[in-house]
Amino acid sequence: MAAESAEATVAAAPRALQLAEWEEELVWEMTCRATHPFDDHWTTEESAAEGRLRLDLPAGRHPVRAAFVEPDPETTLVLVRLFERADAGRRP
Template sequence: MERYAEPGTVEWVESGGGPLVAVPETVLPFWTGADGEETESDYDRACEVDGLVGLLPVGDAAALVLGDEPAATAFLPEHSVLVRWIAGHAEEDLLASVPAALATAQWQQETRWKVPGPVVLFDAAWPGTHAAGTDHARLALAPGPYSLRAAQVSPGPETWLVLVELRPLS
């Protein structure tokens, strides 16, 4: 993936081929990744999520699984949205298309996610205790309930992305 925007504009997180997961920091030690001792690892459970997003129980919280395909993902706090880069030539163009994509998105069914505080976005195959040593991003979410909704959007002829909106509920 080529980058044309200013370095540090956004922080992209990529996986080794499987889903990405956003796990609350309070329960990171409980995410076992592909190393689980049980018959089905947390990574296996994440791979079974059908659709663009899903929630999996982890400790006394839930992790957000970004399903469908392994796409570079960035959090844009000004829009409260995760942007998944499916196709596009330039980062700058893709990021510039986000406001129009948000306005025209046909959202899937809304899901509620109770967040105990900041979450860490990383490759679902890694154990949570190793997330900081991998390709990851910390999302400084305030504690509380969030409305999640996702959409596949094509804001241009050669640009495709998935949007995952995280709206705090009052």
């Protein structure tokens, strides 16, 4: 991901979603509840300290899709869509 600022990233998001060509669906299989930092550049401690978005995922199968998008010449984003699935939250 690259952008001039956090504000530029947020401003580019609507255009990025319009341009996104989503890859084939993959499945994250979680054997136990897990909390993942949304931005893997930061450690868990840094993520919490910086107020970064984190996801609290229950055990189960979580379908995801990703897209690499360049909404403008200064911004490059990797978008990840996480879908709710009926078996999320159940033990495998």
